[in-house]
Amino acid sequence: MKYALYTGCVAKGAGRELLVSAKLACEKLGIELVEMTDAACCGAGVIGEDNPIVADMLNARTFALAEEQGLDIMNICTTCQGVHRKAQRKLDGDADYKARVNAELAKDCGREYKGSVTVRHFYEILLQDYGLEKLKEKVVQPLEGIKVGAFYGCYASRPPEASDLEDPDDPDELEKLIEALGATPVEYDERLKCCGFPIIMANKKNSLQLSGNAIVSAKDAGADIMATPCPLCHLNLDAYQPEINSRVGQRLDMPILHIPQLVALALGVPKSELRLKTHIVRPTGTLAP
Amino acid sequence: MASSKVTFRIQRFDPEKDEAPRDQDFQLELEPGITILKALNKIQAELDPTLALRYSCGSAICGSCAMKVNGHARLVCKTQVSDCVKDGVLRVGPMGNLRVLKDLVVDMEPFWDSLDKVKPYLAPDPAQAAPEKERLQSPEEFLRIDPSTTCILCGACYSDCNVLEVDKSFVGPASLAKAHRFIFDSRDAETTERLRKISEKTGVWDCTHCGECSTRCPTEAKPLERIEEIRVKAMTEGHHGNAGARHVLGFRETVGRRGLLDENYLPARSVGFFNIPGLLSIIPVGLRMMKRRKNPPLRPHSIDKVDEVKKTFARFEELRK
Ligand code: SF4
Ligand code: SF4
Numbered sequence: 001m002k003y004a005l006y007t008g009c010v011a012k013g014a015g016r017e018l019l020v021s022a023k024l025a026c027e028k029l030g031i032e033l034v035e036m037t038d039a040a041c042c043g044a045g046v047i048g049e050d051n052p053i054v055a056d057m058l059n060a061r062t063f064a065l066a067e068e069q070g071l072d073i074m075n076i077c078t079t080c081q082g083v084h085r086k087a088q089r090k091l092d093g094d095a096d097y098k099a100r101v102n103a104e105l106a107k108d109c110g111r112e113y114k115g116s117v118t119v120r121h122f123y124e125i126l127l128q129d130y131g132l133e134k135l136k137e138k139v140v141q142p143l144e145g146i147k148v149g150a151f152y153g154c155y156a157s158r159p160p161e162a163s164d165l166e167d168p169d170d171p172d173e174l175e176k177l178i179e180a181l182g183a184t185p186v187e188y189d190e191r192l193k194c195c196g197f198p199i200i201m202a203n204k205k206n207s208l209q210l211s212g213n214a215i216v217s218a219k220d221a222g223a224d225i226m227a228t229p230c231p232l233c234h235l236n237l238d239a240y241q242p243e244i245n246s247r248v249g250q251r252l253d254m255p256i257l258h259i260p261q262l263v264a265l266a267l268g269v270p271k272s273e274l275r276l277k278t279h280i281v282r283p284t285g286t287l288a289p
Numbered sequence: 290m291a292s293s294k295v296t297f298r299i300q301r302f303d304p305e306k307d308e309a310p311r312d313q314d315f316q317l318e319l320e321p322g323i324t325i326l327k328a329l330n331k332i333q334a335e336l337d338p339t340l341a342l343r344y345s346c347g348s349a350i351c352g353s354c355a356m357k358v359n360g361h362a363r364l365v366c367k368t369q370v371s372d373c374v375k376d377g378v379l380r381v382g383p384m385g386n387l388r389v390l391k392d393l394v395v396d397m398e399p400f401w402d403s404l405d406k407v408k409p410y411l412a413p414d415p416a417q418a419a420p421e422k423e424r425l426q427s428p429e430e431f432l433r434i435d436p437s438t439t440c441i442l443c444g445a446c447y448s449d450c451n452v453l454e455v456d457k458s459f460v461g462p463a464s465l466a467k468a469h470r471f472i473f474d475s476r477d478a479e480t481t482e483r484l485r486k487i488s489e490k491t492g493v494w495d496c497t498h499c500g501e502c503s504t505r506c507p508t509e510a511k512p513l514e515r516i517e518e519i520r521v522k523a524m525t526e527g528h529h530g531n532a533g534a535r536h537v538l539g540f541r542e543t544v545g546r547r548g549l550l551d552e553n554y555l556p557a558r559s560v561g562f563f564n565i566p567g568l569l570s571i572i573p574v575g576l577r578m579m580k581r582r583k584n585p586p587l588r589p590h591s592i593d594k595v596d597e598v599k600k601t602f603a604r605f606e607e608l609r610k
């Protein structure tokens with residue numbers, strides 16, 4: 001198994017622990033990764049709300065780069081994944097538009113998106129290509145006794161047309177993954193809600209309240225930690241937790257792990273290599289860094 | 290297909306009797322191919338005449354039968370029971386973000402009020418004499434507003450909007466779809482004023498992009514797509530004096546320079562470089578991240594072959610056409 005690893009911006013910036021953990025987890029699983037050091041930002045939906053064709057060109061270029069290597073893409077951010085999937089659907093569904101995007105792309109870099117690449121998130125690849133049974137065999141450090149609330153965020157399940165989840169309205173894929181790692185999944189009301197990251201600059205109060213509601217909901221359901229496939233959710237839920245505490249009027253102390261960190265832990269990667277110390281809310285107990 | 294047994298778990302609430310909402314189970318033997326509305330009618334007719342619900346057309350036109358099915362807003366007249374049964378159970382409750390009057394009936398007043406905020410009617414140029422008959426537009430002009438005109442005001446988007454859950458002053462998805470309908474109407478003369486107003490607080494930039502509105506919308510109105518179109522137009526026409534638009538500009542600048550986002554630059558750009566209280570408010574989180582070595586590298590790096598991307602950004606305005 002070999003994939004082109006699309007890092008996105010956060011795993012290269014404020015969430016470097018994610019990149020490290022995804023690579024270490026894949027190494028343990030025997031999944032080969034080629035980091036796409038020449039791929040640009042997916043636009044995160046933001047460039048698309050300014051100039052849609054520029055956003056589509058950025059993503060068509062990324063797809064073309066992977067196609068040139070003959071590899072499918074692995075994402076480690078659900079926002080990147082959602083934006084990629086949306087761009088791909090738009091291009092694949094409209095031959096005239098795709099031709100226009102390719103013509104503009106040819107002017108700037110001489111590349112062409114042909115339409116042969118598959119783009120999926122790390123966890124989707126684990127579930128679909130690798131298989132949970134095989135993953136279970138590789139678990140050497142089962143996360144026994146740890147109650148994990150999966151936080152899906154928005155892009156994993158919405159829009160449903162672009163989601164790989166079997167039932168986007170009531171998914172259980174991350175819970176199954178958590179179970180395969182030996183931990184105990186905890187279901188809670190807000191697991192499919194928005195973390196508020198997109199409006200942290202435009203409306204901080206609302207953004208923090210959204211994050212706060214999510215953490216309180218997970219905590220009330222008994223979660224020891226939360227785990228998310230989206231580093232933007234991680235940033236809002238973790239880096240802003242002191243502000244969130246004041247907003248919701250309680251000290252939440254909720255560690256927010258990246259899904260690849262959780263996988264790497266169960267595969268026996270030493271905690272010290274997963275940069276858990278860089279989290280604003282460090283995990284405690286057996287997961288304490 | 291044979292008939293099947295389904296448990297309807299319905300949220301009941303009568304403000305005159307109940308302190309809090311409670312769930313009540315009804316067992317039904319159902320023929321295949323039946324809608325949830327028909328099943329609720331059957332419960333009302335055969336099991337409990339006090340069950341309150343709202344409906345009219347029965348064919349996804351009037352927009353009155355939106356309620357939550359398994360936790361998500363849907364038109365029950367358009368939804369098959371068989372598509373929603375999980376382990377023999379189907380949950381029904383009232384829409385969210387609106388006060389429950391009784392059982393499945395909510396007070397729609399705040400929803401109607403939210404529409405009023407966007408001046409939901411045509412404002413033609415007063416300098417032009419009114420035409421003798423109707424105001425015409427070409428088929429191409431109509432196509433731009435075709436999706437937003439399909440809204441049936443059911444409120445499903447309003448019910449599930451994540452921002453409305455935390456802030457009722459947000460104008461909301463249906464209103465933004467309605468605003469789109471006039472901003473993009475070739476016969477409307479107040480486009481600039483509408484864009485200016487919608488760019489203010491509680492407007493188009495307060496949407497957090499959760500995608501619930503478009504997911505729940507039973508028509509082609511799809512509010513999030515309309516919100517994206519409004520934002521593109523606001524950006525194109527220079528409505529940049531707000532944090533949302535500044536965030537977009539910052540994004541454009543840093544990705545256009547390095548191919549990746551510079552997370553050190555963007556927050557300051559978004560709150561505004563001259564907004565001192567705003568800048569002070571982002572310092573604690575920055576320091577906190579620095580202390581944990583979580584902050585983005587201070588010297589941001591670029592992608593390989595960044596010139597390819599720079600060329601695209603150099604043609605930013607040209608590519609808009
Ligand atoms: S995408 Fe925006 S308007 Fe639509 S439901 Fe989410 S926050 Fe509300
Ligand atoms: S936009 Fe869609 S979901 Fe919202 S009120 Fe209109 S039809 Fe209903």
Ligand code: FES
Binds near residue numbers: 353354365
């Ligand atoms: S009853 Fe009219 S839309 Fe459902």
